Amino acid sequence: MRRFAVPAALLIFLAACGAEPGPENAAAPPATAAGSAAPSGGAVNTSPDQQRIRAQKVDAIAAQVPPAIAADGKLLVGHSGEGAPPLGFLADDDLTYIGVETDLAQLVADVLGLEYASEISSWENLFVGAKSGKLEAVFNNVTVTEERKDIYDFATYRVDQLAWQVAANSPIAAIAKPADIAGLKVSVGSGTNQEKILLDWDEQNKDAGLKPAEISYYNLYGDALLALKSGRIQAYFGPNPSIAYNVAVGADTKIVGTASGAGPDLQGLIAAMTLKDNGLVKPLNEALNTVIKDGSYQKVLDRWGLGNEAIPESRINPPGLPLQEG
Known part of the structure; x- marks a missing residue:
């Protein structure tokens, strides 16, 4: 695996607007030490x-891998160095790249009978690498969009989920509809899909004669967390993976609701990405369905606190986020 430089402090994702390039998550939590308590009572x-x-090779699926990809016995998978826990981040040695994306890529490579090999690059270069065929697959929290489907094929493996985070001792039990945020002090990342959803909810409340929310913006997720824990805000709305990991390694916040990252009319989906029509998407899809059925997939998600993003089956090129206007 290639070494790469990642900023020390907080690793920040850019705003997610569906169109490429631009990381799917708006913000990421600070890395935490090993041994922190996980929801299951174990440790991260x-x-x-x-x-x-790990998973077992399935000969019938492995035989479907295009010869040009199988020739060297490896599956070269792209990940982004701009990632963060629990998606992809540096281990305690500051050298080894770990996370849920690497674990799922390993499972798929096992089923295909290939050695998992990773290449770490910038977010933008993941698309360049896949388009050129240099990267055989990308596992990096990539959302399926109609625009991307013109160039790439997708095999889904997680839902694209947002979450509502509150302090552990908050009286807020659930946030599931616009009325639940009426009059609350809430925070969201500027220019993100979740901001669009939040502002739409707030407008619905105003139209219904309900009290508007008091919305605050913080550049860093860590700052939003401090505001949440100090009581300056009552709830934070952001990417589920970052929030779920933060909840997993700490005991001072909780998740009280989730929503599709694609908005109310479509469940967004995260998928393995490969060059369109290169013949790899079908074996990727079948490998994912194999590990979903044998339970190893769920174990990986649960290991990283992302059990609530599991899907019942992998699909090839499902409906994606629509083309952006303008």
Whole structure:
């Protein structure tokens, strides 16, 4: 695996607007030490010795891998160095790249009978690498969009989920509809899909004669967390993976609601991406469905606190986020 430089402090994702390029998550939490308490009562392993969950080769699926890809015995998978826990981040040795995306890519490579090989690059270069065929697959929290489907094929493996985070001792039990945020002090990332949803909810409340929300913006997720824990805001609306990991390694916040990252009319989906019509998407899809059925997929998601993003089956090129106007 290639070494790469990642900023020390907080790793920040850019705003998610569906169109490429631009990381799908708006903000990421600060890295935390190994051994922090997880929801299951176990621990989040952030050491370089990951002891990954593995899968068995399935000959019938492996035989479907295009010869040009199978020739070197490896599946070269792209990940972004701009990632963050629990998607993809540096282990405690500051060298080894770990996370849910690497674990799922390993499972798929196992089923295909290939050695998992990773290449870490910028977010933009993941698309360039896949388009050129240099990267055989990309596992990097990429949302399926109609625009991207013109160039790439997709095999889905998680839902694109947003979450509402509140303090652990908050009296707020659930946020599931616009009326639930009426009059609340809330925070969201500027220019993100979740901001669009929040502002739409707020307008619906105003039209219904309900009290508007008091919306605050913070550049860093860490600042939003401090505001949440100090009581300056009552709820934060952001990407579920970052929030779920933060909840997993701490005991001072909780998730009280989730929503599709694509908005109310479409469930957004995260998928493995490969060059369109290169013949790999079908074996990727079948490999994912194999690990979904044998339970190893769920174990990986649960390991990173993302069990609420599981899907019942992988699909090829499902409806994606629509083309952006303008």
